[in-house]
Amino acid sequence: MACLSSEEWGIICDKFANAQNLTDVESKNDPDNDPFRSKYKARELLREIYCSLKSFEAGETEEDSDQRPEEQPVDGQPDEGICRGFSGDSRDGLRAAKLGVVEYYLGINHVETEELSAGQEHLMNCIKQLEKCRVSSENVSLFIHVRNQLGIIWAGRDETDTAQGFLETAESIYQRYMKEDGSPPTDMTEYFTTEEKLLTHQERTKRLLASCLFVLMALLPYLALSITLQRQLQLNQFNPIEWALNAATLSQYYITKGRYLEGRHCLAAATVISGLAGEVPSESDHREQLRQKRAEIARCWIKYCLNLLQDAKKLLEDTIGELDTDCQEELKRARRHEEEEEEKGRKIALLFGSEDTFDSIASLEEKVQCLFPLDFTEARAVFLVGQNYVAQAKEYFQMDGYVTDHIEILQDHSSLFRALAFFEEDLERRCKMHKRRVDMLEPICNDLNSQYYLLIRRQLMFELAETYNEMLDLKLTLVNRQADTQSLDNHTIKKFNHLCSASAKYFQMFLDSLCSPEGKLPEHLEEEVLRPALVARFRVARLQSRLISSIPPVQLDNLNKSLENYKYVVQYCEAHPEAAPAVETELELSKEMVGLLPLKIERLKARMAVNN
Known part of the structure; x- marks a missing residue:
């Protein structure tokens, strides 16, 4: 990049330093409702750096067009190819490395903002840049780090063989470099650093070693971790x-x-x-x-x-x-x-x-x-x-x-x-454990601001609803055990209804959080809330039918509400057949209850008419 003036180069270095600061420091202060704000800003700076480098490269392309490095091997295969291509300290080698570094950090940026496919694409672009170069002290850190990251991405997808290919190649490059050269390598942060801020030889060696040891741990089970730990302690x-x-x-x-x-x-x-x-x-x-x-x-x-x-x-x-x-x-x-x-x-x-x-x-x-x-x-x-x-x-x-x-x-x-x-x-003690769960989650759920913490509140609402439901089932089991020896007292009925109402309340709060400002559920439920929403309607239906009351109009109201919720599950799955597999059991039971509840409601109405 010989055509870059010192002023232009200084601007690029400043942008890189700002991008690093945004990623490593400022991002820790990002609000929960905008968690990637600083990283998105860092991404824009990295893109600007990349465009600047490419524009300077364009002026030099013609004279270099006849130079083509030989093809590199696939990761996990023999690595003789790392000895081919441009020299790492040549103008072309350094140019490829700098573009590769920007691609690398763009890849890491996308991974950290949960855009794995885009991150993988940038990391593979980094490897393509490095295919033009021979491994040297100027680029070995980048050769290793990019394969590290790709290995981790593929391991996260349970693609063990692919992950292992990248990690083994990284380890092989490290071992070969240390054997054939061994000099302190340029750290990736130094490609865009002014001379007075370059790292010491000791710091360079330490950073490369830490990266490679983590690769070794990923390659082997805990036995390798022990070996790695020993090596680190010995080298200090x-x-x-x-x-x-x-x-x-x-x-x-x-x-x-x-x-x-x-x-x-x-x-x-x-x-x-x-x-x-x-x-x-x-x-x-x-x-x-x-x-x-x-x-x-x-x-x-x-x-x-x-x-x-x-x-x-x-x-x-x-x-x-x-x-x-x-x-x-x-x-x-x-x-x-x-x-x-x-x-x-x-x-x-x-x-x-x-x-x-x-x-x-x-x-x-x-x-x-x-x-x-x-x-x-x-x-x-x-x-x-x-x-x-x-x-x-x-x-x-x-x-x-x-x-x-x-x-x-x-x-x-x-x-x-x-x-x-x-x-x-012991069912009573089990119930008390679930009560501890309610005591720790309920105050948080009720105090959180829905505008900023909507997703978290939904999680808490659903968990509280299920916890109360589990307590209800335990109480019901205890009641059934006592049914032969004693009748239900008012305290037991009150407790049972409290658990039933509390569970239904939190399921309904979850459903209300999905509604439009007009209070309507969306006609089409998004995939991530499809099952929870339909399960919540199903559970509310069951809970409303289980409420105990001696007052016939209250019983009738509870049964009608229950029927309405069962019908919603059935009708939604009829209108959206692709939703049925997500709630197969709940749908089957809902259809059954839609057939049975009207009969129960009619019998109750008949009794009420006779009594009147």
Whole structure:
């Protein structure tokens, strides 16, 4: 880019610095109702930089048109091609790298704003730019980082082979570069930096190493994490809190795959290593960031405990969602072999690394199991660990300043109670657990501003409606057990009707939130609210028919409202046949009730006429 004047180059560097600041700093202050505002501004600056670079490139294209680098191999295949193309420090090589860097950051920007396809396209454009170059100290960081990100995108889609291809190529490029060159590489942020702001050799090496070690962790299970941790501690060239957050993030991948041994190991290592950050002098000026990262690790622990309980519930529940005792006993008999395998896996992990560090990791691992809890005692132990991390996460993510994060943590806490309740045999105690959920969510739901937090309020409304409904079902079961020995008293009827009305109220609030200002539901429900809306109408119909009253006109009114809601479900699915598969069971029952309720209503009317 020889034709760029120093002034023009300075403008580009300033734009890049502003884009980085918007992404890394300003975006943290974006309001919840416009969460990507700063990142969209950063995107515009990156586009301006790209256009500037392309316009300068256009003037040089003719003299370079006869130069064509050889084709590169597909990721995951042999990488001899990385030795072909323009030299990394040549004018053409640097030009390709700079365009590639902008494509890379545009890709990351789109990924962070949840536009994965567009992000992937920009990252692939970055690779196309790099195909013109040989790997060198000027571009090796970009070669590795872009494959890192593509690997993560494909892993998120469960396209393991594709993800592995990108990650293995990144690791191969790193290993080959360190063997054949090994000099401190240019960091990607330095392509648009003035000379006085360039990084030191040590900082360059540290940044590349951190990136490559995370790739290694993604390639291999927790054994590789142990090896990686050992290498980092030996070299003493890593940021403890960044490494810990990467390990905690990796744990979430294992958890979603049901690999709780590895997930627990990653989280234990993350917690121990994050503790080192307070001992590193360079971290002393970043206490706020340190608190935030530790709170984020605590949230990963919450997800670990929650997923472990929920997966155990799926394993143990029967066809009606209750504990299958035969399955429970069978799994308990198989438990001994699982415990032996767990101990064997831990011993392998502990063979690699600093004895002091891994003693701490092992000690932390012992505080929470990685095998599925099979009874209330085991489930409660997992629950208490999760609840402890809820308290830690809430210390940082408080309602004042972190509304969305705070509520998400409360929702996870509620889900922990719900998962634990499955294991509780005493129905009264189970009901009290659901009451705890109501107590933590109801005040938040009622206080939130619908204009700014509509989606969150909808989630809370629906969860509260379902929680009250679960409490109602438990009370009904208790009532049925007592029916043979005693009749319903007024207190029981009042409690039953309260739960019924509360559940119906929150389902109706959810439905009202979907209405137009005129109070009408849309003729066509969007896909993301289709099932919740139809289920809510179905549940309201059931709840209204279950209300207990000794006054015939009130009974009649409840039955008519119930019929109206059942009819809505049936009529909507008739008008929109594509909706039927989403509510197959509810639709079948609604059709049945649309046939039965009119008869019940007519009988009630007849009795009322006789009595009058």
